[in-house]
Amino acid sequence: MIYFIRHGQTDWNVLEFMQGQTDIPLNDTGRAQARQMAQSLQGVKFDKAFCSPLCRAVETCKAVVDEEQIVVDYRLAERCFGEFEGESIHVMRARQFWNANANQTFERAESLFQVIDRVYEFLDEVTQKYPGQNVLVVAHGGIGMVVQSYFLGKPTDGDYLKYLVANCQVLKFEN
Numbered sequence: 397m398i399y400f401i402r403h404g405q406t407d408w409n410v411l412e413f414m415q416g417q418t419d420i421p422l423n424d425t426g427r428a429q430a431r432q433m434a435q436s437l438q439g440v441k442f443d444k445a446f447c448s449p450l451c452r453a454v455e456t457c458k459a460v461v462d463e464e465q466i467v468v469d470y471r472l473a474e475r476c477f478g479e480f481e482g483e484s485i486h487v488m489r490a491r492q493f494w495n496a497n498a499n500q501t502f503e504r505a506e507s508l509f510q511v512i513d514r515v516y517e518f519l520d521e522v523t524q525k526y527p528g529q530n531v532l533v534v535a536h537g538g539i540g541m542v543v544q545s546y547f548l549g550k551p552t553d554g555d556y557l558k559y560l561v562a563n564c565q566v567l568k569f570e571n
Contacts, residue, residue: 397531398519398522399440399442399530399532399567400561400566400569401460401535402540402561402562403422404422404423404425404428404430404564405422405423405429406421406426412486414477414487416476416477416481417450417475419450419452420451420452421451421455429564430455430459432564433456433566434460436566437460440530442531443530444467444522444526444532445457445460445466445531445534447467449472450536454466454468457534471518472536473536474537474539475508475536495557496556508556512542512545515542516546519543528571529571537560540559540567541559542556544567547569
């Protein structure tokens, strides 16, 4: 089983800013969410644990498994929002940043298709190497949307936001 978890809350989540690869730590609420989520998974033994390199994901992952178990994988980093990092999420929604049918490219931001490619490559590798094992994956909202499209199918209308994952939400997929 693959367990996907989005990191706990950050101050930028509360302010509704696009974090992207800006390395924003968890806030007190996010730490409490991580502890509560970890408690809900106490009975699960993870054979492998993968995590984004960003501190908010690493801190969330450490709530679930020991630090020495964590394998940091840069393919799990949040989408690089480039020139839009620190902007309101309403800018992202207005520009259809997460709609595949918009097929947008930006000056410095990663395209949706670049994110899909790297996350699908990671998931292909994990599903082939660890079939039937419990694999923990801790990352970000954008990565969670792509993970769901891998297992549940790409959204027919192109809108990946319908797959948005809440902070510290746990998703499970057969591998």
